[in-house]
Amino acid sequence: MASAEIQRLWKLSQIDSGLVEIRLRAASLDIGKKIAAEIVELQKQDAEVGGKAKKLQADLTDLELSQKGIDEKLKRIDKQMYGGTLVNSREVENLQKEIAALKRQRDTNDEKILELWEVVPPAKAAADKIEQAIAAKTKALADRRKAAVAEKAALEAEFARLTKLRPDALRGITPGLMSRYDGIRNRMDGVGMADVTRTNSCGVCGTIIPERAFQNLIDEKVVTCESCHRILYYTEGLV
Numbered sequence: 001m002a003s004a005e006i007q008r009l010w011k012l013s014q015i016d017s018g019l020v021e022i023r024l025r026a027a028s029l030d031i032g033k034k035i036a037a038e039i040v041e042l043q044k045q046d047a048e049v050g051g052k053a054k055k056l057q058a059d060l061t062d063l064e065l066s067q068k069g070i071d072e073k074l075k076r077i078d079k080q081m082y083g084g085t086l087v088n089s090r091e092v093e094n095l096q097k098e099i100a101a102l103k104r105q106r107d108t109n110d111e112k113i114l115e116l117w118e119v120v121p122p123a124k125a126a127a128d129k130i131e132q133a134i135a136a137k138t139k140a141l142a143d144r145r146k147a148a149v150a151e152k153a154a155l156e157a158e159f160a161r162l163t164k165l166r167p168d169a170l171r172g173i174t175p176g177l178m179s180r181y182d183g184i185r186n187r188m189d190g191v192g193m194a195d196v197t198r199t200n201s202c203g204v205c206g207t208i209i210p211e212r213a214f215q216n217l218i219d220e221k222v223v224t225c226e227s228c229h230r231i232l233y234y235t236e237g238l239v
């Protein structure tokens with residue numbers, strides 16, 4: 001069995017280990033960095049795919065407007081032709097040439113419009129898909145950030161709770177043992193003690209405790225692990 005002082009130190013080390021654990025968890029809190037990076041990636045895709053879809057749609061709109069203009073021009077010429085205002089055949093010939101040119105233009109536009117009708121919907125669908133993915137990821141990011149805020153608050157509350165317990169836990173530990181413990185935990189990532197496992201090894205680094213050191217534990221002496229140098233806590237198979 002460990003001495004009463006070592007038992008108190010063990011309680012203190014449990015608090016300190018808890019504080020270390022909280023610091024580690026706070027440092028590795030997931031605030032959605034991965035999701036944010038995915039959104040940036042999707043936005044790049046959206047700029048490309050969405051830009052392409054918009055360009056195709058704009059081309060289609062331009063062509064449709066152009067067709068409308070051509071139709072109006074043809075109507076105007078038609079009125080001129082049959083309005084009885086033309087005085088010579090030269091004028092008629094010129095108007096017929098103009099009609100032919102406008103019709104050629106209209107046919108070319110029609111071909112282009114048909115092509116665009118094929119490609120605009122799938123381009124739009126692809127852009128919509130990316131935009132939906134961005135919306136979903138943005139929602140996921142907001143949720144993750146909200147959860148992270150809650151997790152942080154919980155960690156802070158637990159940190160405050162453990163910190164409050166510490167002054168009481170310090171009582172009954174001699175300055176000599178305390179400074180030894182502090183020295184070890186400062187060197188060893190904040191964890192200054194280790195329990196002895198059922199297989200008689202150090203509970204932190206796993207090193208087997210030699211026979212003589214084990215006898216010292218039974219004799220309630222302060223024993224450290226010969227490998228990680230943490231103070232050992234032995235409870236005769238209770239751990």
Ligand SMILES: [Zn+2]
Binds near residue numbers: 194204205225
């Ligand atoms: Zn060890």
